[in-house]
Amino acid sequence: GENVEQHPSTLSVQEGDSAVIKCTYSDSASNYFPWYKQELGKRPQLIIDIRSNVGEKKDQRIAVTLNKTAKHFSLHITETQPEDSAVYFCAATSGNTPLVFGKGTRLSVIA
Amino acid sequence: DTGVSQNPRHKITKRGQNVTFRCDPISEHNRLYWYRQTLGQGPEFLTYFQNEAQLEKSRLLSDRFSAERPKGSFSTLEIQRTEQGDSAMYLCASSLRVTGTEAFFGQGTRLTVV
16 A cells, blocks of 8 residues: 655744655555645645646645655745644545555744 | 534543544535544544445554445444544545545544543
């Protein structure tokens, strides 16, 4: 089955700096890679996703890149703000299988 | 509220008791997932349904766990003879069947076994 590894487990950045979170996956059949943000005591919510037919996607300060050959994908947050502080999860699926999540990255943005 | 709804939000039970959780997915979603999340970890897959059919169960789902989605709408997750190790947040999510579509999560049910 699919296995998703996520690094780092914790990340602290100064407000205004960039943050990068990396994930690797094992199943070459996986073709959908969402990123979820979970604030303390709240449900995970999708912030951006990418499908295997594209290599990069951007939405304002958030971007995701995908390298299918290396089986890794990354989340980039630019101009970080205190409200970006949360736990971020990557996930992968082939569509015929359930989403498999990484263990999460706790991002702290220091004002 | 047209999102995924879970009840109860919190459940405290004594070890050995049975508990049942309910999930109401977004109405047009035919896929429904159950995940378990412990502190500091990502959601761990338990089982999922497409309409009323249970398609896959994780090895995490021991024989004390059972899930149903009898009419292809709401789902229940029952844990029999609860153990302290069952204490966790149980998350439900739903999505459309189409590949590569967003899974929406409910608020979760936090189970504490004492």
